[in-house]
Amino acid sequence: MAVSVDEAVSTGPTRDHTPPARRLGGRGRSVLEVALLTVLAVVMLFPVLWMIETSIKENRDVYAIPAKFFDFKITLEHYKDVFVDPDGGRSALSVAFLNSVVVAGVSTVLATVLGVPAAWAYSRFAVKAKKDQLFFILSTRFMPPVVVVVPIFLMYRQVGLIDNKLGLILIYTAFNVPFTIWMMKGFVDEVPAEYEDAAMLDGYTRLQAFRLFTLPLLVPGIAATAVFALIFSWNEFVFATFLTSSDDVRTAPPAIAGLIGGTTTDWGLVAAASVVFALPVLVFAYLVRKHLIAGVTLGAVRR
Amino acid sequence: MAFISPAMLLLLAMSVFPLLWALYLSFTDYSATRGGPANFIGFGNYTAILTSAQVHTRALTTLIYVVGAVGLQTVLGFGIAYLISRRTHGRGVLTTLFLVPMMLSPVVVGLFWRFMLDAQFGVVNSMLGSVGLGQVEWLTRQRTALLSLIVVDTWQWTPFIMLIALAGLTAVPKYLYEAASIDRASEWFRFRTITLPLVWPLLLIAVMFRAIEAFRLFDLVYILTNGGPGVSTETLSFHIYKVAFLGFNTGTASAYGILMVLVVIVLTQFYLRYLNKLKEG
């Protein structure tokens, strides 16, 4: 169990420099490469563009054969339907969005509050079998959600947490804590311990030293970590599906999935709901773009 | 440790305790709905699962899916990263654009591809039709359905590999290339002897993360094909879901899940050990 992911990876310290100048082939090859990249970019982005386009089409154009790419009437009806019920009042979808905000927000705050001190401690102190503990923490994240959902379900039914926002918050926190610890440990490692030592010589307690000197330096890292935790909780589907059953608790992913499979499927609405749902994540992801690599690999890979 | 214990306790309560409970249930015939006592049946569930032809089918499907999807996205992701790394301008914009699919919820991705792959009015067949190709039944034929799953997963997760490969590529020290270019080494030689060895360990880590994720795939199947046609795109996770929630055979589902966790942990250990050896060697 003593193998850590950290040991397996080491990268050079340099970054953001230009690769060597093209020597062979010259301009022809360069054009080819740009063309290839453009094609790939179009392929990768087309589904997203198509989603946005579908969300502003009228339903009869949505089903048109052959598909209409440009020549269609623009409507914002679907976006209205996302938030407003056909008979007035708030739509079930908008309630689900609100639930998602609460569940993702609170679980992220909790994971940060629990994870950051633990990461600090793992970084600064001698902890018995530290590597094993860290691997154990990481491995809790490897479990397939479908596997965990059964015992969680049994446990929750005893304490009345099924179909309860708190239940979702707890499980998301538990899934995000390992991630937060791994990510933040890396960030804490980068802050020299000497700052705290010096502060303690000045008569501060260890805790005060952490709060006053280390913590401010960690803020960008904490923000990045929190955003990733937020994205995980925001997008999560399996627990949300199996642990919720009422409109008041259901988060957005199962609510959006529920838009298909009735008597008619309004693809325009599905697209609009997806766009509204994806937007916050894209904004947040853009904000933390510098930390994306560490984020997607639980901090195992760092530049 | 006072700073660690709250986090540890949460993990113990929410991860370890459920897992231990699942471990206990995996040796019983317990059902969450039928009530009644949980009878101890030893390794009955385990032998039944390991010898079940139904499970073997799902294991094979999962294996094809993992190898296909992770292989495809590794090649593509590395390719895109390589191309981007050779650009001097617009690298940041390109990277950010390529990352969009990865940020989307599997639900959104699944629903939307289901819409685009629809044989009748989906945009993919519409485009194939306009270049003179016939309609393809993307989601309702055995081979194409699994292929569709692989394609959609590749679409979503190629950016992940790309991102990590890009980190490796941009970290290759410039002086190595300069030295090589003085030696008049061929480009392929430089790629093979300088770039690849430096990026390789990173790429392997990326592959490991993707393989673990792909191995437990559930949501995409649930939305895109619901396991069909027949059961031909049912993955192991999807099968567990059916065992656990259709018949509420909690004992069997628990054993099934424990086996999956074991496979992940054992394979990860071997893989990491191999990586460390690679690094030392």
Next chain:
Amino acid sequence: MRHPKRIGRMSAPGRKVRLASAAMLLVATTMTACGEGKDDGEKASAPKAPATIPELTKDPLTLSFIWFDWPPAKALEAFANAEYKKERPNATIKVNTVPNANWHDAMFTQFAARKTDFDIAILDSQHIGEAVTNGNILDLTDFVKENIDVAAYNPYLLAAYGQFPQAETGKRDENASLYGLPLLGDTWTMIYRKDLIGDKPPQTWDQMIAAAEKCQADNPGVSGLAFHQANGSDAAAVTYNTVNGVYGGNLWDSKTRKIDGVINDAAGQEAMDVLVNKMKPLTAKGSGNWFIDEVNAAVAQGKACIAFNWIAASGGLLDPKQSTLGTSREQILDKLGFATLPSQKTNLVPLGGMGMHVSAYSATANQTEALNFMKWFERADIQKKWAAAGGVPSRTDALESPEFLNAGPFNQVYTDSVPRMRDMWNVPEYARLVDIENTNVNAALNGAKKPKDALDDIAKEQQGVLDSSSRKGGGGL
């Protein structure tokens, strides 16, 4: 690691946290453990509802239902709040909805939790066995005797939505216990294009296939047939069961609990052959995952000559906003006809719809209210109002009333179909049985299995599920 000697300093605040967390964990664990023990001792059987309705509460009360998300759920909530409130001003009706794919899971996970956020579960007829065996819903036998005029119904409707065991034979057992009352009746209707195949609907299954074949050949771009083929819910299974019934087959022998050799007998084989080799080739390419909404879309887009769908899900077809067949209801009805299913060797049609069942875990006041609601709902005048509000009633007088017959073009189809209905097995193993049938029929329809192999696999696997009582682990695989 860097500062090992300073660890002791901060243990004071830490200890409290640790103790609190430990206590929390301990409490959680103990509670779980105790709860588990209680579960184990429980005998599974349905508790009895009182014969007469006890005194109703005067406090405000919300009566909650659970159903899946479709138009009748909204209709029920609106109707009940408008009409039931006149009798019981302090009661509010709430119909919680879940996606159709989660319907069974959502109800039974709550039942499993021994705590439900609904008072009345709207169970599919086949779910009754599972719910009764687990003791999840109230036994209404005495209540029905005292409060419901059973003679006012076609006996099979009472049996299908309430009786356990065994209701699929088409007859009611007067001595069997009742666990539910009809809420919404339903069956398949044949939807046909009057402008393409003529005003007169085909009468036999053979004629229907021939008409579809001709229509498809005459109208490029329009496929002959559209029906449910998906592998989720009960989609493909109901399709096969319908053809099986029409061709004189049986799903099982309920007395001997035999499936193998029954469903795959000669009649069953013929039905599978007709479905896969005669009907499937007339459907649109890629229709192998179609269910209710895709069939509706095909009809509304003018892409199908003949389609089969549940009546309760057909209302959207008359909405000009979603249709390319016309700009008004009348124009659409000029093109669309609704008819009872063609017959062949028998005239059986699938029973759909759902009943109301009282959760064993809701509060007494709510259970009392639920009983009162059900008694009210089954009154002759209310059944007619329900029909006028777009619902499908079950009392014979309501089914034959102008209020019902004039409310929709498919309502006559329902009334005519009532004596012809057949349901699936309502045994506790239903969810597994229907999944086996769904996936295998879906595989046959999409070329992943040969029709005969699929049918034999259904027979073998379903028999395995019924016989698995003495298993040694691995149940449910």
